[in-house]
Amino acid sequence: MSDPQAFQAETRSWLEENCPKSLLGKGGGGIVGTWGGRKWKPESEDQRLWLERAAAKGFTAPTWPKEYGGGGLSKEEAKILAQEMRAVGTPPPLIGFGLTMIGPTLLQYGTEEQKLEHLTKITRGEIRWCQGYSEPGAGSDLAGLQMRADDKGDHYIVNGTKVWTSYADEADWIFALVRTDPKAKKQEGITFLLIDMETPGISVSPILLISGSSPFCETHFQDVKALKSNVIFKEHAGWTVAKALLGHERSMVAEAFGGGGGSRRSLADRARAYLPGADAEGPLPDATLRQDIARMEMDTRVFGLTMQRARDAAKAGQQPGAESSIFKVVGTEINQRRQELLMHIAGPQALGWEGEGFAEEELQGTRDWLRSRGNTIEGGTSEVQRNIIAKRVLGLPD
Amino acid sequence: MDLMQSEDQELIAKTAADFVGERSPIARVRALRDAGDPVGFSRELWKEMADLGWVGIPFAEVHGGADLGLAELTLVVEALGRGLAPEPFLSTVLLAGQLLQRSGDEAACAKWLPGVCSGDTILAxxxxxxxxxxxxxxxxxxxxxxxxxxxxxxxxxxxxxxxxxxxxxxxxxxxxxxxxxxxxxxxxxxxxxxxxxxxxxxxxxxxxxxxxxxxxxxxxxxxxxxxxxGGGQLLQETIDRATIGLCAEMLGGMQHAFELTLEHLKTREQFETVIGTFQALKHRAADLFIEIELSKSAVMAAARAADGDDVELARYASLAKAQCSEAYVRVTNEAVQMFGGVGMTDEYDIGFYMKRARATELTFGDAAYHRDRWAALGGY
Missing domain, CATH: 2.40.110.10 (Butyryl-CoA Dehydrogenase, subunit A, domain 2)
Known part of the structure; x- marks a missing residue:
């Protein structure tokens, strides 16, 4: 980077000029935001405009190369951009699995043609992606997947069922793991395949969760034709690609929870609102809750410092250390504990499902708590993650 | 602050680790204990550590020190913590020495610190x-x-x-x-x-x-x-700095105890297989690894905060001590459990670490004390 200060000033004024005022401060978090895709209906003209301008500037995928629609920024520049976006209060112009999962994977394993075809559409928000990994009979034992792709020369015919496909009902393309060699050892007969969701034979049914929402679907494939030109990396070598993508997914999940409190109201301030006899300042009257809040803040901070340690090592060009293997487990378990602590803080007011007598934040808290129980299951259960640490990092035998 | 080590720091860490590996195995601590040694540590080894420049790390050059900080000192203390080295780092360097250095009392510093740096003077x-x-x-x-x-x-x-x-x-x-x-x-x-x-x-x-x-x-x-x-604030700040140093010792101890445990899991056979194949033990081992990685980050950040005279020194000291207290105790409790019956014998070294873990936990405040302090510093 030539001059960080110049870049910062330039970025600041670009953001101020180009992000519509109506969007400022609507940072969004988690799943709130612009997902894009063929079926996307912008909530406002400003939202559409912000995506269009940011994409043209390369700011939807700041570190991707420019030839694929990215911004071509260095990590340092991207960090400055993120800081400036926070400072100005701009929402992310685009979110989704294209940017966080399949995009980085294509950059690593895609052919030039595949990159040109798919990455640009991702950065412009034209195509929304979903993930076809788990199956009814292949959860933690992902390599046991059975969805068949039979070789028909220049294409495959795909049959089977994927489950927990996030937002499959709104997605345009799916990146899927399929079995191309049923006779090989289970990890060796898998291919990583991209399939257009509009292909005849695909049907999607959303799954209602305990939190009341349906972010996941069951996706059925019946005699679906998929071109071989959409194989990523090599036929039968999909497991390698799958693991790389899981790495991106797990670091994304960890990042999402690493911030902890962020700019949200502090846990102690929330507690003051619910504890009888709590003053505006001074020690909280509930000593146990006070300890629990301190523990949560401290654990979150130590986790944040550990992620920083990994980032600083990466910046210095070192290989990811052993510390990065713990992120998924720790990040998700901290988030679950945080959601439970928020329930304890709110007491009976944490029990609302909908309707009268509960604040919006309380109703959301109920859903967030329920949703968080899935954090340690999705993207590799905590048990699978611990197996990975035991085997790969600690060298404990099978 | 950057959470990474410079090349110089890596060299210090490696030199200290090699030194402990070769010169200060746990057998030395055992022998001193069994002999009822009146000093309880080795004056010769202390002198060698001084000659290596370790004892003088945080002190001004004019008094014979290296004028470095806790970022460097914690690396040495961590290595010594691996072997439970009994030399008087905590008392002489981290507590009394730092107190003198930070008091700004030049006459007192000139009187005592040169002897400390040369390894001739012990302070408490x-x-x-x-x-x-x-x-x-x-x-x-x-x-x-x-x-x-x-x-x-x-x-x-x-x-x-x-x-x-x-x-x-x-x-x-x-x-x-x-x-x-x-x-x-x-x-x-x-x-x-x-x-x-x-x-x-x-x-x-x-x-x-x-x-x-x-x-x-x-x-x-x-x-x-x-x-x-006028000594209150100076005493509190010094104890915060010493706490961060103690956390480094704890970090070294928990790592060594964990390595001993892993070795045991990979070699001890029961039910016709090594016990490290059992998932009940693997997952617990993974948890201990997690706690150690988190402790490393806390110590590293706290040492850097102290060196930068961060206004949050107290919070960082509490952060590190709460983390390391629970981690060290957990690692060593689990270690004894995984060793099984032999873990309870005096013959095996792991018991030394379990005892030290508890002792360090109850020094300068346990985890609950530091969470309480964190809350008070945070205004709740």
Whole structure:
């Protein structure tokens, strides 16, 4: 980077000029935001405009190369951009699995043609992606997947069922793991395949969760034709690609929870609102809750410092250390504990499902708590993650 | 702050690790204990550590030090913690030495620090009474004005390396109420002062400590570092820095204890297989690994915060101590459990680590104490 200060000033004024005022401060978090895709209906003209301008500037995928629609920024520049976006209060112009999962994977394993075809559409928000990994009979034992792709020369015919496909009902393309060699050892007969969701034979049914929402679907494939030109990396070598993508997914999940409190109201301030006899300042009257809040803040901070340690090592060009293997487990378990602590803080007011007598934040808290129980299951259960640490990092035998 | 090590720091860490591996195995600690050694550590080895420049790391060059910080010092202490080296780093360098250095009392520094840096002088800090618990501002020594000076009377417990110290720094109340920072004075008292009685104590973890009785020990106002009534804040800051140093020792200890445990899991056979194949043990081992990685980050950040004179020094010290206290105890409790019956024998080394883990947990405040302090510092 030539001059960080110049870049910062330039970025600041670009953001101020180009992000519509109506969007400022609507940072969004988690799943709130612009997902894009063929079926996307912008909530406002400003939202559409912000995506269009940011994409043209390369700011939807700041570190991707420019030839694929990215911004071509260095990590340092991207960090400055993120800081400036926070400072100005701009929402992310685009979110989704294209940017966080399949995009980085294509950059690593895609052919030039595949990159040109798919990455640009991702950065412009034209195509929304979903993930076809788990199956009814292949959860933690992902390599046991059975969805068949039979070789028909220049294409495959795909049959089977994927489950927990996030937002499959709104997605345009799916990146899927399929079995191309049923006779090989289970990890060796898998291919990583991209399939257009509009292909005849695909049907999607959303799954209602305990939190009341349906972010996941069951996706059925019946005699679906998929071109071989959409194989990523090599036929039968999909497991390698799958693991790389899981790495991106797990670091994304960890990042999402690493911030902890962020700019949200502090846990102690929330507690003051619910504890009888709590003053505006001074020690909280509930000593146990006070300890629990301190523990949560401290654990979150130590986790944040550990992620920083990994980032600083990466910046210095070192290989990811052993510390990065713990992120998924720790990040998700901290988030679950945080959601439970928020329930304890709110007491009976944490029990609302909908309707009268509960604040919006309380109703959301109920859903967030329920949703968080899935954090340690999705993207590799905590048990699978611990197996990975035991085997790969600690060298404990099978 | 950047959470990574410079090349110089990596070199210090490697040199220290090699030194401990070759010269300070746990067998040395065992032999000192079994012999009932009157010193309890090796003066020769201490001198070598001084010659290597480790003892003088945080002290000014003019006094023979290296003028470096906790980022470097913690690397050495971590390595020594792996072998539970009994040399007086905590007492002489982290506590009394840092207290002198940070007091800005040039005369006192010139008198004591060159000897510390050369490995010839041992210092100790006497600040805790039998009922002080973790309270820094509640010593059991009272200073009564007499003429131009003061008479010190009272008791200090578990004064680390007090039995061989050439001088003690004694925290005494000169005015004000117990629990208050103001009214505390820190007097330098030479070991041969009249009215001073030092009796060696025996602790579960074999760390060297002494009970110090003071009966009308005469000191002058100029013996008070940071002035009469002005020592409270200096004492608290020094203990925060020493706490971060102690956390580094704990980090070294938990890593070594974990390595011993992993080795056991990979070699001990039961049910016709090594026990490390059992998922019930694998997952627990993974959890211990997680706690150690988190502890590393906390220590690294705290040391850097202290070196940067971060206003959040107290919070970082509490963060690191809460994390390391629970991690070290958990790692060593689990270690003994995974070793099984032999883990309970004195013959196996793992018990030394479990004892030290508990002792360090209960030094400078346990995790609950530091969470409480974190909350207070956060205004709740």
């Amino acid at each position: 800090l006497a600040y805790q009474g039998a009922t002080s618990r973790y309270e820094v501002f509640s010593p059991a020594v009272v200073a009564t004005a007499k003429g131009d000076g003061f008479l010190l009377t009272g008791q200090a417990i578990q004064v680390l390396d007090g039995h061989v110290a050439d001088a003690l720094i004694v925290s005494a109340r000169t005015s004000g109420e117990q629990g208050e920072a103001s009214g505390l004075s820190l007097f330098v008292v030479p070991k041969d002062a009249s009215g001073l009685e030092i009796v060696r104590q025996s602790r579960v973890d074999d760390r060297n400590a002494a009970l110090v009785q003071l009966s009308d020990v005469a000191v002058s106002a100029s013996d008070a570092l940071a002035g009469i009534d």
